[in-house]
Amino acid sequence: MSRFSERLYQAAHDIWAKSHEHPFLTEMREGTLDPERFIYYLKQDYVYLIDYAKLFAMGSMKAGDLETMVKFAELLHSTLHVEMELHRQYAGRFGVTREELEQTRPAPTTVAYTKYLLDAASQGSLAEVVAALLPCMWSYREIGVEFMKIPGALEHPLYREWILMYGSDEFGALADWCISLMDRLAEGLPERELAQLEERFLVASRLEYLFWDMAYRQEEWPV
Numbered sequence: 001m002s003r004f005s006e007r008l009y010q011a012a013h014d015i016w017a018k019s020h021e022h023p024f025l026t027e028m029r030e031g032t033l034d035p036e037r038f039i040y041y042l043k044q045d046y047v048y049l050i051d052y053a054k055l056f057a058m059g060s061m062k063a064g065d066l067e068t069m070v071k072f073a074e075l076l077h078s079t080l081h082v083e084m085e086l087h088r089q090y091a092g093r094f095g096v097t098r099e100e101l102e103q104t105r106p107a108p109t110t111v112a113y114t115k116y117l118l119d120a121a122s123q124g125s126l127a128e129v130v131a132a133l134l135p136c137m138w139s140y141r142e143i144g145v146e147f148m149k150i151p152g153a154l155e156h157p158l159y160r161e162w163i164l165m166y167g168s169d170e171f172g173a174l175a176d177w178c179i180s181l182m183d184r185l186a187e188g189l190p191e192r193e194l195a196q197l198e199e200r201f202l203v204a205s206r207l208e209y210l211f212w213d214m215a216y217r218q219e220e221w222p223v
């Protein structure tokens with residue numbers, strides 16, 4: 001039987017393709033993305049990551065064995081100290097302090113995405129936690145690897161570090177681990193539960209798309 005992750009990948013194909021073609025990413029790829037849009041993204045992503053990191057804590061809590069528990073703890077550590085450190089360093093280049101980053105008011109799409117993930121994780125099984133968090137890790141891995149292949153992308157003075165982080169083998173290995181965990185957790189589940197996991201994965205994928213779109217539009221609350 002084919003792997004459940006392949007089913008998820010196929011089901012999300014059109015959504016992910018739409019993300020890859022979004023002007024935020026095409027302009028970043030070409031090095032023409034307005035830095036204001038990038039700063040907006042960094043701030044929103046910082047507060048997104050604070051909530052997202054909690055999913056790894058919940059993964060640790062719901063883990064059925066010590067190895068899985070340790071791996072989620074590593075992912076939590078890496079988000080707080082590696083990924084968020086990249087954001088802090090970028091912000092510093094623009095004179096935005098760590099405190100300002102942390103006090104960013106989450107925009108509507110950030111609220112929708114983080115609360116959706118936390119709801120899925122608090123209500124559901126470990127498989128639901130993984131289905132919800134997976135598009136984030138997997139889609140960034142795809143984007144990072146694609147960007148690394150573009151001649152000159154790593155020479156860009158602003159976007160170089162971002163591309164290096166998400167295109168790195170370390171991030172690739174973390175995403176691979178989550179994909180194989182998804183496959184193991186899905187084994188033997190009835191179709192009704194698989195369909196529910198697929199739904200979590202697809203909604204999170206659509207919210208990933210909306211996150212790029214939000215950053216490009218520099219979305220604000222209407223009042």
Ligand SMILES: Cc1ncc(C[n+]2csc(CCO)c2C)c(N)n1
Nearest residue numbers: 045048052078079083136137140211
């Ligand atoms: C909206 C949004 N989606 C995905 C990521 C990428 N990401 C978040 S946590 C993690 C794994 C370990 O830190 C990865 C790859 C992001 N930064 N922002």
